[in-house]
Amino acid sequence: MSSERPKLGPDIPKVITGWNSRTGRVIYLTADRDWSESLADASVMTGDQAQEALRFASTDQVRVSDPYFMQVTQDGRISGRETLRETIRAQGPTNHPMFGKQAGDL
Amino acid sequence: MYRYDEFDENLVRQRARQFRGQVERRLSGELPEEHFKPLRLQNGVYLQLHAYMLRVAIPYGQLDGRKLRGLADIADRYDKRYGHFTTRQNIQFNWIRLEDMPEVLDRLADVGMHAIQTSGNCIRNVTSDPFAGAAADEVEDPRPWCEIIRQWSTFHPEFSHLPRKFKIAVSGGGHDRAAIRVHDIGLDLRRNSDGEIGFEVVCGGGLGRTPHVGVTVRDWISKPELLSYLEAIMRVYNRHGRRDNKYKARIKILVNELGEATFRSLVEEEFAAQNEREKVILPLAEVDRIEAYFAPPAFDAAPAASPTLDEARRLNGDLDRWARHNLRSHKAPGYTSILVSLKPLGAAPGDATSDQMRAMADIADRFAGGDIRVAHEQDLVLTHVRLEDVPAVFAALQTAGLATANGGMITDIIACPGLDYCNLANARSISVANSIQAAFSDPDLEDMIGPLHLNISGCINACGHHHVGHIGILGVDKKGEEFYQVLFGGRADERAAIGEIAGPGLKHEDIAPALKRVVQRYLSLRSSPEETFIDALERLGQAPFREALYAAS
Ligand code: SF4
Numbered sequence: 001m002s003s004e005r006p007k008l009g010p011d012i013p014k015v016i017t018g019w020n021s022r023t024g025r026v027i028y029l030t031a032d033r034d035w036s037e038s039l040a041d042a043s044v045m046t047g048d049q050a051q052e053a054l055r056f057a058s059t060d061q062v063r064v065s066d067p068y069f070m071q072v073t074q075d076g077r078i079s080g081r082e083t084l085r086e087t088i089r090a091q092g093p094t095n096h097p098m099f100g101k102q103a104g105d106l
Numbered sequence: 107m108y109r110y111d112e113f114d115e116n117l118v119r120q121r122a123r124q125f126r127g128q129v130e131r132r133l134s135g136e137l138p139e140e141h142f143k144p145l146r147l148q149n150g151v152y153l154q155l156h157a158y159m160l161r162v163a164i165p166y167g168q169l170d171g172r173k174l175r176g177l178a179d180i181a182d183r184y185d186k187r188y189g190h191f192t193t194r195q196n197i198q199f200n201w202i203r204l205e206d207m208p209e210v211l212d213r214l215a216d217v218g219m220h221a222i223q224t225s226g227n228c229i230r231n232v233t234s235d236p237f238a239g240a241a242a243d244e245v246e247d248p249r250p251w252c253e254i255i256r257q258w259s260t261f262h263p264e265f266s267h268l269p270r271k272f273k274i275a276v277s278g279g280g281h282d283r284a285a286i287r288v289h290d291i292g293l294d295l296r297r298n299s300d301g302e303i304g305f306e307v308v309c310g311g312g313l314g315r316t317p318h319v320g321v322t323v324r325d326w327i328s329k330p331e332l333l334s335y336l337e338a339i340m341r342v343y344n345r346h347g348r349r350d351n352k353y354k355a356r357i358k359i360l361v362n363e364l365g366e367a368t369f370r371s372l373v374e375e376e377f378a379a380q381n382e383r384e385k386v387i388l389p390l391a392e393v394d395r396i397e398a399y400f401a402p403p404a405f406d407a408a409p410a411a412s413p414t415l416d417e418a419r420r421l422n423g424d425l426d427r428w429a430r431h432n433l434r435s436h437k438a439p440g441y442t443s444i445l446v447s448l449k450p451l452g453a454a455p456g457d458a459t460s461d462q463m464r465a466m467a468d469i470a471d472r473f474a475g476g477d478i479r480v481a482h483e484q485d486l487v488l489t490h491v492r493l494e495d496v497p498a499v500f501a502a503l504q505t506a507g508l509a510t511a512n513g514g515m516i517t518d519i520i521a522c523p524g525l526d527y528c529n530l531a532n533a534r535s536i537s538v539a540n541s542i543q544a545a546f547s548d549p550d551l552e553d554m555i556g557p558l559h560l561n562i563s564g565c566i567n568a569c570g571h572h573h574v575g576h577i578g579i580l581g582v583d584k585k586g587e588e589f590y591q592v593l594f595g596g597r598a599d600e601r602a603a604i605g606e607i608a609g610p611g612l613k614h615e616d617i618a619p620a621l622k623r624v625v626q627r628y629l630s631l632r633s634s635p636e637e638t639f640i641d642a643l644e645r646l647g648q649a650p651f652r653e654a655l656y657a658a659s
Contacts, residue, residue, distance in 0.1 A: 019157075021139070022133055022203065023157070025157060081585055083586055085531075092156065093527055093536075095536040095537055100156055
């Protein structure tokens with residue numbers, strides 16, 4: 001793993017995120033075990049379901065690199081102590097508003 | 107400058123071909139990320155917050171027009187029309203797709219460039235003085251020795267799996283502009299008592315989690331013996347350096363744990379024990395061959411001052427201010443070196459657009475014999491410019507948005523990419539840099555302040571060299587919020603020192619106003635306008651500045 005992220009307890013709502021292996025873009029795991037570049041498509045999980053999904057993600061190496069849990073609220077908004085980092089990942093660099101997803105550059 | 111011969115060319119091409127195969131295997135699923143990661147890192151490919159990042163080596167910061175245009179083409183074709191120059195005198199592209207990497211490496215090879223030695227636990231890209239070969243105060247041009255070390259260290263089998271990365275810097279013996287005392291090994295060209303030129307060897311410096319100023323292990327070593335001596339150091343490190351804990355694996359920890367005297371005697375023993383077959387004695391003809399690549403251009407005989415420039419400065423206040431801050435003395439009368447600031451207010455320190463790269467290449471070809479350098483301060487340098495041509499160079503730089511008049515001043519901030527780009531970051535660096543620039547955007551105020559080095563890192567890895575800024579800023583994470591520790595009193599020159607943390611961290615929005623108070627305090631306390639910030643700090647100690655920093659809280 002290139003990202004040593006904070007441990008999240010089983011009850012904390014989370015999504016799985018990583019990078020598209022081919023392009024390097026930020027992606028999120030969806031409910032049907034596909035990957036989307038949009039956080040809105042991500043599947044919010046807890047407990048065993050989340051662990052099982054992370055196991056799947058870790059074997060899905062062709063499509064994703066370095067998948068990990070990212071904390072969200074029940075309705076899928078970024079939360080927790082990595083909020084700024086994950087917001088920047090989801091949107092793009094704050095100093096370059098013309099780059100990244102914030103610029104529609106999906 | 108050094109030109110690749112057939113051997114170099116083959117090596118780089120072979121490496122690019124090999125990586126193409128590795129990328130294909132990664133993308134087909136044959137190679138899992140876990141196995142691919144060390145391979146991509148060996149080719150300068152990192153996975154950052156938004157995308158893959160490619161770090162391209164610029165050995166000792168030396169570029170020419172062809173190379174810079176090649177980089178501009180890569181920025182246009184595979185990235186977002188810009189690149190980021192780093193404190194290791196390299197360039198990084200932030201948005202390259204992995205599937206495009208092999209092609210990018212091929213294009214780099216077309217212009218004699220590569221990404222070798224930009225990552226991994228090997229001897230990294232050698233760094234040097236960006237004014238090498240031009241500086242008025244140097245004993246000798248250090249670049250031939252950087253090149254010799256580059257050739258010796260590239261893919262050196264014995265030193266490809268060191269306990270940790272290893273950084274070497276070489277300075278030409280004048281004022282230290284290469285920060286040699288905070289490198290794993292720092293070399294300084296100097297004369298011995300017989301007047302012969304060799305090297306002082308400094309070892310065990312470094313920044314990061316455990317910053318140290320290096321110690322002199324040898325006052326002087328002759329040129330022919332240099333590589334053997336370096337091998338002796340590397341062997342002691344390879345044998346005794348810790349591999350069980352990556353935070354304790356750098357040579358600075360070894361030097362510190364063994365103590366200076368023990369470390370020195372181990373190196374000297376190793377050096378003395380080398381038999382004739384082991385010694386790397388460079389044939390003089392080879393040294394001559396490499397030195398010839400760095401022969402200075404034929405300088406025109408010119409008077410030391412230029413009435414044309416003087417008159418232009420008198421008529422143009424912007425030119426005059428820029429010339430005051432960005433021109434550097436040159437060893438040839440009638441010539442100057444120019445620091446081209448990549449720190450316009452509000453931009454990411456070290457960024458240059460592809461258009462600016464091309465403009466720099468054109469200006470260098472026209473006015474500076476095609477010679478361009480990258481400075482570890484994340485600026486560019488034009489080395490051999492006739493004083494007569496300075497007004498024309500200034501005008502061309504202005505057109506390209508490259509004429510910011512802040513060389514060495516408080517807004518010429520070193521800042522790493524921080525949390526806007528870097529996967530390891532705790533806090534943003536660029537936005538803090540920009541807020542400080544905004545606070546000191548009045549050029550008259552900046553003039554009044556004079557030289558002040560301000561360095562910012564987004565985490566303890568210290569890529570922004572915060573420990574050696576006169577004022578250093580370190581981004582930390584406190585329960586999910588960005589905070590910034592301020593350090594005072596660091597310096598990277600021949601009097602290298604590690605800055606001291608002033609106290610508790612400040613919030614992002616409080617940094618710029620706090621530094622304004624610190625600078626006001628300096629202005630009110632300095633003994634004369636000639637006393638620089640760092641001199642005043644050394645005279646008065648941290649207390650008054652610390653008090654000003656926290657005055658509002
Ligand atoms: S200092 Fe830290 S945040 Fe800045 S570039 Fe280095 S690793 Fe990234």
